Amino acid sequence: xxxxxxxxxxxxxxxxxxxxxxxxxxxxxxxxxxxxxxxxxxxxxxxxxxxxxxxxxxxxxxxxxxxxxxxxxxxxxxxxxxxxxxxxxxxxxxxxxxxxxxxxxxxxxxxxxxxxxxxxxxxxxxxxxxxxxxxxxxxxxxxxxxxxxxxxxxxxxxxxxxxxxxxxxxxxxxxxxxxxxxxxxxxxxxxxxxxxxxxxxxxxxxxxxxxxxxxxxxxxxxxxxxxxxxxxxxxxxxxxxxxxxxxxxxxxxxxxxxxxxxxxxxxxxxxxxxxxxxxxxxxxxxxxxxxxxxxxxxxxxxxxxxxxxxxxxxxxxxxxxxxxxxxxxxxxxxxxxxxxxxxxxxxxxxxxxxxxxxxxxxxxxxxxxxxxxxxxxxxxxxxxxxxxxxxxxxxxxxxxxxxxxxxxxxxxxxxxxxxxxxxxxxxxxxxxxxxxxxxxxxxxxxxxxxxx
Amino acid sequence: xxxxxxxxxxxxxxxxxxxxxxxxxxxxxxxxxxxxxxxxxxxxxxxxxxxxxxxxxxxxxxxxxxxxxxxxxxxxxxxxxxxxxxxxxxxxxxxxxxxxxxxxxxxxxxxxxxxxxxxxxxxxxxxxxxxxxxxxxxxxxxxxxxxxxxxxxxxxxxxxxxxxxxxxxxxxxxxxxxxxxxxxxxxxxxxxxxxxxxxxxxxxxxxxxxxxxxxxxxxxxxxxxxxxxxxxxxxxxxxxxxxxxxxxxxxxxxxxxxxxxxxxxxxxxxxxxxxxxxxxxxxxxxxxxxxxxxxxxxxxxxxxxxxxxxxxxxxxxxxxxxxxxxxxxxxxxxxxxxxxxxx
Numbered sequence: 001x002x003x004x005x006x007x008x009x010x011x012x013x014x015x016x017x018x019x020x021x022x023x024x025x026x027x028x029x030x031x032x033x034x035x036x037x038x039x040x041x042x043x044x045x046x047x048x049x050x051x052x053x054x055x056x057x058x059x060x061x062x063x064x065x066x067x068x069x070x071x072x073x074x075x076x077x078x079x080x081x082x083x084x085x086x087x088x089x090x091x092x093x094x095x096x097x098x099x100x101x102x103x104x105x106x107x108x109x110x111x112x113x114x115x116x117x118x119x120x121x122x123x124x125x126x127x128x129x130x131x132x133x134x135x136x137x138x139x140x141x142x143x144x145x146x147x148x149x150x151x152x153x154x155x156x157x158x159x160x161x162x163x164x165x166x167x168x169x170x171x172x173x174x175x176x177x178x179x180x181x182x183x184x185x186x187x188x189x190x191x192x193x194x195x196x197x198x199x200x201x202x203x204x205x206x207x208x209x210x211x212x213x214x215x216x217x218x219x220x221x222x223x224x225x226x227x228x229x230x231x232x233x234x235x236x237x238x239x240x241x242x243x244x245x246x247x248x249x250x251x252x253x254x255x256x257x258x259x260x261x262x263x264x265x266x267x268x269x270x271x272x273x274x275x276x277x278x279x280x281x282x283x284x285x286x287x288x289x290x291x292x293x294x295x296x297x298x299x300x301x302x303x304x305x306x307x308x309x310x311x312x313x314x315x316x317x318x319x320x321x322x323x324x325x326x327x328x329x330x331x332x333x334x335x336x337x338x339x340x341x342x343x344x345x346x347x348x349x350x351x352x353x354x355x356x357x358x359x360x361x362x363x364x365x366x367x368x369x370x371x372x373x374x375x376x377x378x379x380x381x382x383x384x385x386x387x388x389x390x391x392x393x394x395x396x397x398x399x400x401x402x403x404x405x406x407x408x409x410x411x412x413x414x415x416x417x418x419x420x421x422x423x424x425x426x427x428x429x430x431x432x433x434x435x436x437x438x439x440x441x442x443x444x445x446x447x448x449x450x451x452x
Numbered sequence: 453x454x455x456x457x458x459x460x461x462x463x464x465x466x467x468x469x470x471x472x473x474x475x476x477x478x479x480x481x482x483x484x485x486x487x488x489x490x491x492x493x494x495x496x497x498x499x500x501x502x503x504x505x506x507x508x509x510x511x512x513x514x515x516x517x518x519x520x521x522x523x524x525x526x527x528x529x530x531x532x533x534x535x536x537x538x539x540x541x542x543x544x545x546x547x548x549x550x551x552x553x554x555x556x557x558x559x560x561x562x563x564x565x566x567x568x569x570x571x572x573x574x575x576x577x578x579x580x581x582x583x584x585x586x587x588x589x590x591x592x593x594x595x596x597x598x599x600x601x602x603x604x605x606x607x608x609x610x611x612x613x614x615x616x617x618x619x620x621x622x623x624x625x626x627x628x629x630x631x632x633x634x635x636x637x638x639x640x641x642x643x644x645x646x647x648x649x650x651x652x653x654x655x656x657x658x659x660x661x662x663x664x665x666x667x668x669x670x671x672x673x674x675x676x677x678x679x680x681x682x683x684x685x686x687x688x689x690x691x692x693x694x695x696x697x698x699x700x701x702x703x704x705x706x707x708x709x710x711x712x713x714x715x716x717x718x719x720x721x722x723x724x725x726x727x728x729x730x731x732x733x734x735x736x737x738x739x740x741x742x743x744x745x746x747x748x749x750x751x752x753x754x755x756x757x758x759x760x761x762x763x764x765x766x767x768x769x770x771x772x773x774x775x776x777x778x779x780x781x782x783x784x785x786x787x788x789x790x791x792x793x794x795x
Contacts, residue, residue: 060716062607238757241768245711245720246466248641249755249767252458255636272609273711280638280710282621307712309611323523334523344523414520414528 040370041156041451042132049104049369051076051356052133054124054148055162057112060269061140064303064348068138068162069110070341071349075356078336079106086336087357090329090385095364102363109133115140117147124148128155134369135160137355140348142166142215149178156451158371160355163348165267165299167218170399171440176448177371179378179398181358182351183431185215186439188298188318189222191404191426193230195316200261200294202231207259209250209274211266212239219265221439223298227263235259240270247274251281260288263296271297272307279311300407303346305419312409312419319405321350321387322422330387344417354386358393372448389428396435398445401428454625454634459752461624465641465710467748468648469495472703473721474728474740475652476696482672482735483689486575486586492722493594494697497566498704499713500601501559503610506551509535550615555705560698567697571690594718602715609712614640618709640709647706651699652741658695659737668692672735727775733788743786747771 044050053072056065078086081098088096100106109131111123120139127133136152137160139145145164152159153175161169161180165188170180196204206227210216216239224234236257240250251274254262262283266274278284278295286293300317323334323344333353337345345353358378366373379395388402407420433440473495480488512531520528536544547554574593578586613619618639625635659665671678671685678685704713711717728747732739753759754770766773778786 058602060607060714062602236757238760243720245717248462248465249459249752252462252636253455253757255458255634256455269609269714272611276611276712277710280619280621280640282636282638285621286633303608307609307611307714309613309712311611338524415522417523 039450040372042128042134044104044132044134044369047104048107049101050131050133051106051108051359052111052124052127052131052136052138053108053352054111054113054120054127054136054138055352056115056140056144057110059115061115064140064163064268064301064346065113065138067303067346067349068140068352071337071345071353072108072137072356074337074340075353075360076106076108079356079360083340084332084336087329087333087353087386090332091357091361092384093361093365095361096357097364101360102367102369106360111138113139113141113144113148115144117143120144120148121151124151125155128152128157133157135359137352137359138162139164142169143213145169145180146173146214149173149175153177153446153449156371156449158359158374160359162352162355164215165219166215167222167439168214168443170397170443171218172442174397174440174443174445176375176398176445179355179358179393179400181355181393181400183318183320183402183404184399185219185222185298186433186437187222187404187431188219189224189226190431190433191318191406191424192223192296192298192316193226194426194430195406195424196227196232196296197230199316201291204232204261204291204294205235205257205259205289206232206261206263207236207254207257208234208238208263208265209247210237210239211270212241215267216265218439219298220263223263223265223296225439232261240266240274242270244270245273247277248281250274251277251283254278254283255281255286258288260291261294261296263298265298267299267301268304269307271301271304275308275311275315300420301347302417302419303348305409306416313411315409316423317407317409317420319347319407319420321347322405322407322420323417324422325387325405327385327387327389329385333387350387357386358383370450372450375448389425391428394435396445397440397443401432403428404431454630455756456753457624457628458635458637459756460749461635461637461641463749463752464645464745465748466751467745468645469703469707469721469744470725470728470748471741471744472648472651473700473725474732474744475655475737476700477725477729478732478735478737478740479655479692479696479699481729482737483668483692484571484575484579486578487583487590488575489587489591489722490570490594490597491590491696491700492718492720492725493597494563494566494700494718495704495707495721496601496713496715496718497597498559498563498701499612499708499717500605500704501562501701502552502555502612502705502708503605503713505555505558506548506612509533509548509551509554511535549613552612552614552705552709555708556702559701559705563698563701564694566701567694568690570697571693575693576690594722598715598718605715607715609714611712612708614643614709618643644706644710648703651702655695655699656737664688664691724771727771731775731778731785733785736785736787736789739785739787746786747774750774 055068077083109127111127113120124136135158139162142164145161149159159178167185208220210220264274283293295315297317300319305312362374362377366377378393381393384390391400391402404426406424408423410421477491510533512533514529515532517528517530522528621636621638624637626632728743732743755767
């Protein structure tokens with residue numbers, strides 16, 4: 001008969017020693033990340049390279065995060081030579097060969113941002129330190145993107161932002177190691193304003209309800225300045241808490257004002273609820289100042305618009321990309337994604353797929369995974385065939401400049417995916433601004449950090 | 453004046469939801485002595501009963517429409533609900549449109565069963581444990597229920613509209629002699645308020661005018677003595693838990709057309725509902741209802757632009773501020789009785 005001598009004290013001692021041992025590899029500072037490699041953080045050794053996909057897997061944006069993850073998995077499949085190749089066939093740069101990146105097989109790890117800056121930083125840090133991720137990408141919130149971008153800069157890895165729309169990401173919080181393909185608040189305002197003027201006239205009084213965080217502020221500022229420039233007057237502006245679910249007490253003061261347009265600078269669940277409440281209170285049936293009352297949603301997301309149901313019909317907004325685009329790149333991506341998953345991709349999925357391709361392509365062209373070489377390859381890079389027409393990754397702020405879509409909630413959708421119709425493709429020139437534009441002022445890219 | 457009236461109206465529907473949730477919380481606390489942090493999740497489950505019924509009624513088969521194509525260029529597969537085949541498209545569509553009111557009937561047995569299973573399966577094991585343990589286990593249960601719902605229904609809100617007859621809004625202003633269009637109130641929010649009043653009245657009548665209710669009230673006042681009289685008070689308290697779960701569930705069902713339900717909606721209401729219970733007075737049913745409406749209306753006023761301009765951020769703290777003031781001036785809450793949670 002065997003006898004074991006397990007004591008409580010013994011277990012505690014063993015646990016403490018093992019815990020300390022496990023913790024040692026994680027007690028690194030930014031400088032130490034690069035130690036033991038070849039001049040930069042997490043230089044790949046062996047036949048594979050690891051990318052870190054940091055998306056909201058739990059919390060209110062989990063569905064958007066799941067779609068981003070699908071796109072990343074598809075991109076990895078294509079990079080490794082699987083599937084039909086997707087947009088690799090239409091991408092103007094033909095550096096990618098379907099044999100991984102620089103001949104190394106692409107592997108990936110995932111993290112859960114929970115749409116919280118601290119959780120997102122923790123998961124990104126873990127992927128860099130423990131899993132050896134050489135590039136971090138993802139996100140469905142500007143707060144998260146700004147926080148993770150700063151972390152990647154310190155750690156000496158590249159950050160390819162996912163869905164982040166605030167001006168700040170490539171404005172006051174821009175970083176040399178961070179890049180954004182998605183469009184921004186300024187571009188939404190610049191694209192929407194002429195369409196609004198054409199459809200609703202130049203003599204309008206707007207009332208803004210704005211989510212109380214950095215994306216809300218920059219979106220309101222962008223839409224206000226664009227619409228005021230064409231003659232609209234802003235008669236009210238109220239910040240709403242991010243946690244608000246019932247917006248009725250914010251909607252009813254609109255009834256008391258002489259506003260004839262309501263701009264909802266809300267995203268996600270906030271947008272669904274505020275728009276639903278606004279429609280419930282009969283705003284769209286009102287006639288004010290002799291004009292029909294109108295509602296505008298500056299940033300549309302198809303996944304979120306679904307939550308608002310029929311309430312989105314006829315409402316203008318802007319979007320980065322839509323699956324109904326008929327260019328070769330978009331068609332290839334929709335075909336590839338739709339065949340694999342059975343439904344069309346969202347704009348979040350599109351931007352994440354494209355960012356992964358752009359990173360891989362930059363590494364191939366640079367011939368190195370060194371972040372500074374990748375930065376050099378991406379800065380000022382002009383490309384086409386990825387779904388938004390000719391695009392420039394501007395060197396001065398690492399923002400992509402490309403066409404922006406103005407969309408409208410579709411009156412007669414034929415399916416649950418067919419919620420938005422493209423009203424106009426606004427050319428890139430119309431949404432381009434100077435790098436030192438006041439809405440983007442105060443930021444410096446700083447120097448590239450390879451982590452060594 | 454019209455702005456004030458409008459905010460009072462706004463506060464009524466929010467207050468109705470607070471009152472219904474707080475009523476259930478107080479019933480459970482008063483009978484079983486359990487602080488139930490899973491009560492918000494019951495509200496959420498009720499809302500998802502409405503979503504589920506809508507999904508069941510909308511169960512469809514595919515018909516291929518050769519004249520249209522889907523996003524991949526294949527012939528479009530159109531979903532046709534079975535109910536259209538059985539009752540014809542018009543009647544079928546009407547039944548689906550009325551799924552929220554129909555969900556009241558659908559949710560009652562489900563919520564009673566959920567309440568019963570929750571109490572017998574988990575909560576009864578925590579009666580003699582400290583309140584901190586009860587809070588932890590019920591909070592954990594709430595998270596589990598949330599995640600289950602998210603697994604099956606996703607994280608995005610799901611639109612569940614009111615029947616077309618109630619989707620418009622009602623011009624109160626013209627009734628009261630104001631200019632048309634100044635006091636507009638959606639029909640469904642009115643329906644919600646009256647529905648809440650009926651439920652609240654029903655619960656009070658049940659406790660006040662039935663023998664069962666009388667025994668429950670006696671048990672709330674002195675559980676030991678009632679037990680000594682040979683009455684199985686535990687069984688009655690289990691039924692009261694199921695009734696409280698049902699009240700929360702019905703509040704959730706009817707709330708779905710106001711805000712599209714998502715898995716997190718229970719948590720949004722839970723904390724505020726606890727504040728409502730404390731402000732109303734622990735263990736006081738009328739207190740819970742009164743405080744629910746009071747805080748709902750105050751929250752609406754605090755969101756007015758004039759108030760926010762004057763005191764920025766007041767809309768986010770008003771409920772807690774009022775709770776502090778009331779607890780400082782009336783430590784037992786508005787209608788709290790001596791001896792509740794004071795031993």
